[in-house]
Amino acid sequence: MSVSKGLFVAYRVLAMVVGVLLAFCALIVFPARHFATEGSALQQWGEQWSILWLAHGWIFIAYVVVSFLLWRQTRWSVPFALLVMIAGLVPLVIFWVEHVVTRRIREEHPELATTPG
Amino acid sequence: MPPDLAVRPAARALAPRYWGVHLLMVAAVVATVLLGRWQYDVWRAHRADNAASVTRMSPVPLDSVLGPDAAYPGDGLGRPVTVEGTWDPAGTVFISGRQRDGQTGYWAVTPVVTASGSEIPVVRGWLTDPGKAPAAPHGAAALVGLLQPPEDTGAPDDDPSDPVLPELSITDLLQRTHRDLYGGYVIATDRAVPGGTATAAGTAGLAPAEAEHLPGADASTGLRNLLYAFQWWVFGAFAIFMWWRWLMEDVLERPRRGGAGTGG
Numbered sequence: 472m473s474v475s476k477g478l479f480v481a482y483r484v485l486a487m488v489v490g491v492l493l494a495f496c497a498l499i500v501f502p503a504r505h506f507a508t509e510g511s512a513l514q515q516w517g518e519q520w521s522i523l524w525l526a527h528g529w530i531f532i533a534y535v536v537v538s539f540l541l542w543r544q545t546r547w548s549v550p551f552a553l554l555v556m557i558a559g560l561v562p563l564v565i566f567w568v569e570h571v572v573t574r575r576i577r578e579e580h581p582e583l584a585t586t587p588g
Numbered sequence: 589m590p591p592d593l594a595v596r597p598a599a600r601a602l603a604p605r606y607w608g609v610h611l612l613m614v615a616a617v618v619a620t621v622l623l624g625r626w627q628y629d630v631w632r633a634h635r636a637d638n639a640a641s642v643t644r645m646s647p648v649p650l651d652s653v654l655g656p657d658a659a660y661p662g663d664g665l666g667r668p669v670t671v672e673g674t675w676d677p678a679g680t681v682f683i684s685g686r687q688r689d690g691q692t693g694y695w696a697v698t699p700v701v702t703a704s705g706s707e708i709p710v711v712r713g714w715l716t717d718p719g720k721a722p723a724a725p726h727g728a729a730a731l732v733g734l735l736q737p738p739e740d741t742g743a744p745d746d747d748p749s750d751p752v753l754p755e756l757s758i759t760d761l762l763q764r765t766h767r768d769l770y771g772g773y774v775i776a777t778d779r780a781v782p783g784g785t786a787t788a789a790g791t792a793g794l795a796p797a798e799a800e801h802l803p804g805a806d807a808s809t810g811l812r813n814l815l816y817a818f819q820w821w822v823f824g825a826f827a828i829f830m831w832w833r834w835l836m837e838d839v840l841e842r843p844r845r846g847g848a849g850t851g852g
Contacts, residue, residue, distance in 0.1 A: 528816065543837065
């Protein structure tokens with residue numbers, strides 16, 4: 472089955488947004504909120520920005536839905552599909568997974584190889 | 589479609605090579621339900637804590653919140669106030685039908701005459717049997733109590749001659765005293781009265797009574813946790829959907845009607 476170009480682009484955009492949000496939340500906001508001195512400016516900054524977890528959560532749901540639709544078109548194996556979806560929960564891994572997915576889709580669907588990026 | 593597939597799709601779907609995926613789906617659903625429940629409980633705890641937060645405020649003198657002749661203030665629910673004056677043990681009554689830890693009992697209520705000359709009913713505590721109540725306190729009273737609005741639903745007192753009332757109604761209490769009454773009552777706590785006055789709360793021998801009227805929590809309290817809870821549950825539902833589509837299309841090879849997306 473062919474892969475929809477719109478879906479492919481949506482996947483890549485969502486992967487980047489989820490990846491940046493997750494890295495920011497997990498590697499910067501979380502340590503600031505939990506390891507900085509209680510009541511310090513840094514700790515309060517972490518408290519404020521921890522609202523982004525909520526954004527990550529909902530955008531991640533969109534990412535999973537798009538990944539699922541892409542999976543239905545590509546018929547990846549179950550383990551690979553799971554890797555793609557769960558990558559949105561592990562900081563930084565999603566950037567590598569997005570790279571692998573992009574390469575794989577371009578190899579299997581040369582008609583999409585012209586997509587910029 | 590192979591003939592055996594048409595006859596026995598269940599057998600094919602349950603083939604051992606797919607057990608791992610089925611198990612994973614079940615684990616994912618259980619995990620998301622539990623994680624959602626956890627966030628939901630955090631949300632509930634935040635709300636209960638927010639509602640009770642008023643009771644942790646520093647006490648202020650009773651008359652600064654509720655004057656002797658004033659109507660009950662809107663922000664007075666559960667507000668800690670200091671009550672000082674003289675106990676009026678003769679005015680002691682018991683309020684029936686009070687819950688504590690799932691048990692029904694009575695509140696022991698004794699009024700305190702404040703400097704203004706008016707009486708404020710003080711719920712000293714909870715007990716199961718008014719016949720075994722400790723003696724009502726007398727002399728100087730000094731306590732921190734949680735302010736509560738009067739109960740005046742008009743519940744009939746089946747025996748006006750005994751000291752047992754169906755609700756803490758200021759109207760009913762007015763008939764038992766020659767003094768004025770405040771438009772509310774307080775629930776005694778064991779907190780120290782600020783300013784060093786020796787606390788005389790009259791709570792000895794009684795179980796603590798619980799404030800029944802507290803302000804509601806803000807709508808936004810813990811909202812984030814409620815949204816997290818929904819996120820988890822949406823995930824769980826989507827996990828089931830994904831598993832189902834995979835089972836139908838990849839295992840049983842029944843393509844969705846209309847076909848999945850076309851090339852772009």
